[in-house]
Amino acid sequence: xxxxxxxxxxxxxxxxxxxxxxxxxxxxxxxxxxxxxxxxxxxxxxxxxxxxxxxxxxxxxxxxxxxxxxxxxxxxxxxxxxxxxxxxxxxxxxxxxxxxxxxxxxxxxxxxxxxxxxxxxxxxxxxxxxxxxxxxxxxxxxxxxxxxxxxxxxxxxxxxxxxxxxxxxxxxxxxxxxxxxxxxxxxxxxxxxxxxxxxxxxxxxxxxxxxxxxxxxxxxxxxxxxxxxxxxxxxxxxxxxxxxxxxxxxxxxxxxxxxxxxxxxxxxxxxxxxxxxxxxxxxxxxxxxxxxxxxxxxxxxxxxxxxxxxxxxxxxxxxxxxxxxxxxxxxxxxxxxxxxxxxxxxxxxxxxxxxxxxxxxxxxxxxxxxxxxxxxxxxxxxx
Numbered sequence: 001x002x003x004x005x006x007x008x009x010x011x012x013x014x015x016x017x018x019x020x021x022x023x024x025x026x027x028x029x030x031x032x033x034x035x036x037x038x039x040x041x042x043x044x045x046x047x048x049x050x051x052x053x054x055x056x057x058x059x060x061x062x063x064x065x066x067x068x069x070x071x072x073x074x075x076x077x078x079x080x081x082x083x084x085x086x087x088x089x090x091x092x093x094x095x096x097x098x099x100x101x102x103x104x105x106x107x108x109x110x111x112x113x114x115x116x117x118x119x120x121x122x123x124x125x126x127x128x129x130x131x132x133x134x135x136x137x138x139x140x141x142x143x144x145x146x147x148x149x150x151x152x153x154x155x156x157x158x159x160x161x162x163x164x165x166x167x168x169x170x171x172x173x174x175x176x177x178x179x180x181x182x183x184x185x186x187x188x189x190x191x192x193x194x195x196x197x198x199x200x201x202x203x204x205x206x207x208x209x210x211x212x213x214x215x216x217x218x219x220x221x222x223x224x225x226x227x228x229x230x231x232x233x234x235x236x237x238x239x240x241x242x243x244x245x246x247x248x249x250x251x252x253x254x255x256x257x258x259x260x261x262x263x264x265x266x267x268x269x270x271x272x273x274x275x276x277x278x279x280x281x282x283x284x285x286x287x288x289x290x291x292x293x294x295x296x297x298x299x300x301x302x303x304x305x306x307x308x309x310x311x312x313x314x315x316x317x318x319x320x321x322x323x324x325x326x327x328x329x330x331x332x333x334x335x336x337x338x339x340x341x342x343x344x345x346x347x348x349x350x351x352x353x354x355x356x357x358x359x360x361x362x363x364x365x366x367x368x369x370x371x372x373x374x375x376x377x378x379x380x381x382x383x
Contacts, residue, residue, distance in 0.1 A: 024164070028184050029079050031157050035187050036072035038153045039065045039194075042146045049142035053135030056124035056214075058142065060117035060221040061201050064228060065146075067112035068190045071105035075183040078102060082278055092319060095278015096243060102182035103239035109190070110232035117225030124218035136209040140202060147198045154191035160184065181279050182242070186235055193231045197224045248274035248282050250345035252314065257339060259310070260286060265302045267291045270327040270335055274317075283319040284310065289327035299324060 043065035050058035078101035086093040158172070161184070165175035176188065204220025207213075247253065253274055260269045268289040275283045290299065307320045327335075 024181075025079060025083070027160050027163075028181055029076065031153075031160055031187055032072050032075050032079070032183060034156050035153045035191060036069060036076070038149045039069040039072060042149050043069055045142050046146060049138050053139040055135065055139045055205060056120040056217050056221045058139045058201060058205070060120045060224050061143070061146065061197060063116040063120070064113045064194060064197055064224065067108050067228075068194060070112065071108050071186065071190065074101045074105045074108065075186055078183055092277050092283065093281055095276075095281045098182045098279060099239045099242040102186050103236055103243065105186050106232045106236035106239060109228055109235070114225045114228035114232060117228060118222050119225075121218040121221035121225065124214050124221060127214075136205060139205050143198050143202045143205065147195060147202075150191055150194040150198060154188070154195055157184065157187045157191055161188065182239060185238070189231050189235055193227060197227060200224055200227075242276065245275045248276055248284070248317075250342050252282070252316070254339070254342040254346055256284060256286075256310065256314065256317065257342065259313070260288060260306070263302075263306065265290055265294065265298075268327040268332055268335060270325055270331040272338070277319065280316065281319065282317050283321070284317045285321040285323070287323045287325045287327075287331075289331075290324055 043062055046058055046062035046065055049055070050062050078098040081101075082094050082097040084094045084097075161175050162172055165172050200220045200223055201217075204217040207216035253272060256274075257269055257272050260266055260272070266288050269286060270289055271285075271287040273285045277283055290302070294302070303322050303324075307322060310317055310320050325331075
């Protein structure tokens, strides 16, 4: 069987049979649209209320909602652009578009939300502004409505995560922590931060009304800004790691290594490397040492069969590369160490691999003088 014949069905770079993933993307788009609609209405209400009441905390919350609205547009763009088919300039597809646009959303939260909120708090301390009783009432009413709207958007996002948790057999907390869709993760972070920020703004406004001192509102505004800066940093850090290239989930890596090691034609899995290309695509590259006595045709058949089986069992692993090599004693020991790390990561033991792609040298070149069996037809073949 030729390589071209084998690779043709997978030339799109993503398994078209993943209808469930397409449906999940549709649910995520609805969640983002709900968040966008809520943020636009809330931003306008906060802005008008803040201008009427002269409330720095309310204006900070308005800036927060404006930043969130812009970010939802970024996330919608990521959902659309990340599903484009591969082309000659991007042969592995556009899956990482989601991570790029999520990074822009994090920058928007930092600049438009966090920095403006801190600025508003400092200005309030310097000016010592005061509000009328009507202003307090208007501000609290606007914030109460905002809390209900933000809470509704958060509930929608949590329901989607809960559905994913049921499908994967995880708890809600585990599903939130392991959410691999940056769009959904960003909406969760925005809405939860928005709800907490509204509570802070209500507390600051209420204490200002009771004590007559604007410093309570000013500090509430600065706390909101600090919270937004922290959330923006966390989201940007995650997006940065994914853009650079993160390894697949440790459970998937261990399953792939176990599958390859159990094949009768494979003596040793010297190296197994992976990189997430998007929410629905993963690159897998393995160097395997085959048992002796196989001719070039048998090697070809083995590699084609292994790649086809991997794609069928794990549709997420749609880009598979296998390289036949002579494993040195050092390679074998390194492979055993990597397997132990994966076992600890999956079992949740101390010293676990965090899944960030740190394979501790497993992907280094072999020792000098080590020859690859390219003559057997196994050198770096793409499926």
